[in-house]
Amino acid sequence: MYEGLLAETVxxxxxxxxxxxxxxxxxxxxxxxxxxxxIHHAPGWDPGTKEIARRFASHGYMAISPNLYHRFGPDLAPxxxxxxxxxxxxxxxxxxxxxxxxxxxxxxxxxxxxxKVGTIGYCSGGRQSFLAACELPIDAAVDCYGAFxxxxxxxxLPFRMEPVIDRASQISCPILGLFGVEDxxxxxxxxxxxxxxxxxxxxxxEFHTHANAGHGFFSVDRPAYRVDAAVEGWRLxxxxxGRHLS
Amino acid sequence: MCTYxxxxxxxxxxxxxxxxxxxxxxxxxxxxxxxxxxxDHALLLxxxxxxxxxxxxxxxxxxxxxxxxxxxAMQTAVDAFDRAG
Numbered sequence: 001m002y003e004g005l006l007a008e009t010v011x012x013x014x015x016x017x018x019x020x021x022x023x024x025x026x027x028x029x030x031x032x033x034x035x036x037x038x039i040h041h042a043p044g045w046d047p048g049t050k051e052i053a054r055r056f057a058s059h060g061y062m063a064i065s066p067n068l069y070h071r072f073g074p075d076l077a078p079x080x081x082x083x084x085x086x087x088x089x090x091x092x093x094x095x096x097x098x099x100x101x102x103x104x105x106x107x108x109x110x111x112x113x114x115x116k117v118g119t120i121g122y123c124s125g126g127r128q129s130f131l132a133a134c135e136l137p138i139d140a141a142v143d144c145y146g147a148f149x150x151x152x153x154x155x156x157l158p159f160r161m162e163p164v165i166d167r168a169s170q171i172s173c174p175i176l177g178l179f180g181v182e183d184x185x186x187x188x189x190x191x192x193x194x195x196x197x198x199x200x201x202x203x204x205x206e207f208h209t210h211a212n213a214g215h216g217f218f219s220v221d222r223p224a225y226r227v228d229a230a231v232e233g234w235r236l237x238x239x240x241x242g243r244h245l246s
Numbered sequence: 247m248c249t250y251x252x253x254x255x256x257x258x259x260x261x262x263x264x265x266x267x268x269x270x271x272x273x274x275x276x277x278x279x280x281x282x283x284x285x286d287h288a289l290l291l292x293x294x295x296x297x298x299x300x301x302x303x304x305x306x307x308x309x310x311x312x313x314x315x316x317x318x319a320m321q322t323a324v325d326a327f328d329r330a331g
Contacts, residue, residue: 042248043279076301079281083260084300086252087274122250123279147247150303159250186249215247222279224286 006027015098019069025057031112034245039121044078134167140244147185180213260267261304
């Protein structure tokens with residue numbers, strides 16, 4: 001454990017070479033340290049996301065979380081930025097990938113970097129972490145219950161989310177998937193289909209479906225939190241990153 | 247899951263929030279993860295003036311069940327007004 005941390009907001013160059021804010025938490029010391037991109041969920045660049053970044057820093061990782069809603073207003077409170085995103089049509093896949101690539105370049109450019117960078121995301125961020133594994137030169141990706149990876153959003157939903165499994169042949173890093181058996185999006189059947197497709201493509205991955213857990217079991221401030229799944233999930237995450245980012 | 251369920255409707259009226267009374271012209275209605283309510287999903291209702299900063303919105307986060315009850319109460323009230331017309 002690293003007791004001494006530095007956490008601050010920095011500016012990085014994201015999609016279209018535009019400047020966006022990012023939250024950086026890192027251990028004190030000369031390193032070298034691996035890096036992790038923490039992808040915030042749809043409710044925004046919120047305190048919970050930044051707490052996750054600090055948790056990674058305390059375990060010896062440089063963690064950065066780009067503000068994917070920066071363009072809706074750089075100084076907005078997270079809930080207001082999320083409201084603007086809802087009203088404004090969210091962010092495009094291209095913009096997300098550009099911002100994540102900017103975070104990747106920022107981390108690798110730090111003098112204390114060991115050159116290895118992973119991604120992690122929860123819920124919508126889980127899908128985006130999977131997407132990053134398909135499109136960016138990262139070293140490991142963690143997908144926590146990302147929906148719409150293999151199935152499109154149902155037609156009754158007004159905002160269409162396209163599946164990303166068609167890009168899986170481009171995956172160039174190991175993937176850890178963490179899911180809940182009671183989740184409906186992705187359902188255990190969808191998780192099995194993704195698992196089978198990655199196996200067919202020869203992509204290194206490990207999927208874990210936790211008992212007595214549904215969508216959002218890592219969320220400490222929601223009823224969906226499940227202590228056993230979350231504790232075991234964090235153990236699996238640090239084991240996975242330890243093997244692939246050291 | 248993040249549902250991305252969002253509906254928008256024009257409205258005529260005012261709302262009072264952090265910026266005091268503001269004239270509003272749009273209601274943004276979503277069912278998704280809330281920011282404050284300790285619920286997995288909630289009805290998210292933003293009353294906004296599209297020409298003003300989003301920080302002036304008046305926001306509600308309601309459980310889906312209480313949202314249904316609110317909708318019914320609103321319907322009952324406007325129906326009563328129509329009958330009294």
